[in-house]
Amino acid sequence: MRAVGVREWKGRPEVLEVPRPEPGEGQVLVRVRAAGLNPLDWKIADGLLEGAIPYAFPLVMGVDFAGAVERSGPGARRFTRGDGVYGQVISDPVGAGTYAEFVVVDEAGSVALAPSSVPLTVAAGAPTAGMTALGIMDTAALREYESLLIIGAAGGVGTFLTQLAAAHGLRVIAVTHGHDERRMAAFGAAVTIDARGRALADAVREEYPEGVDALVDLIATDPAALAAGASLVRNGGVALSTLGAAAPGELSAGGVEGLNFQLTASVALLDQLGREIDSGRLAVPVETEVPLEQAPDALARNRVGGGRGKTVFLP
Ligand SMILES: NC(=O)c1ccc[n+]([C@@H]2O[C@H](COP(=O)([O-])OP(=O)(O)OC[C@H]3O[C@@H](n4cnc5c(N)ncnc54)[C@H](OP(=O)(O)O)[C@@H]3O)[C@@H](O)[C@H]2O)c1
Numbered sequence: 001m002r003a004v005g006v007r008e009w010k011g012r013p014e015v016l017e018v019p020r021p022e023p024g025e026g027q028v029l030v031r032v033r034a035a036g037l038n039p040l041d042w043k044i045a046d047g048l049l050e051g052a053i054p055y056a057f058p059l060v061m062g063v064d065f066a067g068a069v070e071r072s073g074p075g076a077r078r079f080t081r082g083d084g085v086y087g088q089v090i091s092d093p094v095g096a097g098t099y100a101e102f103v104v105v106d107e108a109g110s111v112a113l114a115p116s117s118v119p120l121t122v123a124a125g126a127p128t129a130g131m132t133a134l135g136i137m138d139t140a141a142l143r144e145y146e147s148l149l150i151i152g153a154a155g156g157v158g159t160f161l162t163q164l165a166a167a168h169g170l171r172v173i174a175v176t177h178g179h180d181e182r183r184m185a186a187f188g189a190a191v192t193i194d195a196r197g198r199a200l201a202d203a204v205r206e207e208y209p210e211g212v213d214a215l216v217d218l219i220a221t222d223p224a225a226l227a228a229g230a231s232l233v234r235n236g237g238v239a240l241s242t243l244g245a246a247a248p249g250e251l252s253a254g255g256v257e258g259l260n261f262q263l264t265a266s267v268a269l270l271d272q273l274g275r276e277i278d279s280g281r282l283a284v285p286v287e288t289e290v291p292l293e294q295a296p297d298a299l300a301r302n303r304v305g306g307g308r309g310k311t312v313f314l315p
Pocket of ligand 1: 039040128152154155157158175177178218219242262303306308309
């Protein structure tokens with residue numbers, strides 16, 4: 001089958017011909033309708049999980065998928081042939097990813113019936129970013145606050161989080177690199193700040209002299225960068241990083257709770273995400289659908305930033 005992956009850590013992603021996987025005990029074979037792009041995909045190909053989980057080359061990339069159950073392996077009874085499913089799969093060994101015509105998933109893993117109100121090509125854009133946004137809402141207890149600053153708001157996690165937070169009555173200040181005001185307003189942002197055009201601190205302080213209640217920073221990779229954003233949070237507020245950039249001790253000295261978020265994918269989160277989508281409260285922001293063969297170029301673009309919403313690959 002066709003797939004996209006790398007032949008070595010940090011290798012250039014390429015179109016590969018690999019054997020179709022076989023579902024083992026408790027597994028199902030899914031015919032992939034679409035695979036969603038996440039920064040996690042190229043981070044794994046760069047060696048993020050090296051040493052943590054066994055791996056195999058060529059390493060087929062991708063964790064998010066939506067598709068139809070093709071066949072169940074021995075003992076697998078949760079799904080029937082033809083069921084539309086979606087989820088996140090990190091195979092063990094790493095390397096049997098979703099950028100492929102077929103993927104094998106553990107039926108006990110993070111796989112669920114796909115939301116029925118959107119095509120599978122759209123559902124494929126939801127799992128990792130959508131579950132992350134739901135997880136952040138709970139981890140940072142965002143429903144208790146009134147204002148939320150999101151840095152890196154234009155991408156996958158940011159657009160899901162903007163919608164969820166706005167739906168719960170938070171005033172979202174979305175920070176992007178570009179003119180995204182209309183687009184982010186459609187997702188529910190009250191204000192969009194183009195970080196290229198204006199000093200972020202000035203723009204936020206003008207409206208919130210005492211600071212915002214909460215910060216979710218999707219870009220900062222080190223404590224200094226995260227602290228710059230956290231300096232715009234009021235005393236007693238919260239600052240969360242998805243990239244391990246929060247230094248809780250230093251932040252609490254400044255009166256801000258620091259949190260580093262790590263997604264634990266689950267069926268419960270996928271089901272919750274599906275309900276949000278089917279209720280119409282949450283739009284899946286798939287903005288780019290490209291043939292699987294174009295995944296290497298799309299991955300290269302994602303690395304340098306500027307991505308909008310979600311990109312999905314069609315095998
Ligand atoms: N810890 C966890 O469990 C977890 C879960 C999900 C995601 N994450 C991480 O959280 C981050 C955001 O995820 P995502 O899915 O939202 O990513 P994404 O869809 O690629 O969006 C990220 C956004 O950040 C901005 N950006 C990215 N790189 C940039 C750069 N070098 N310079 C300037 N702007 C840049 C881009 O918007 P602008 O061009 O407008 O700035 C882009 O729209 C990723 O690093 C991802 O790996 C962590």
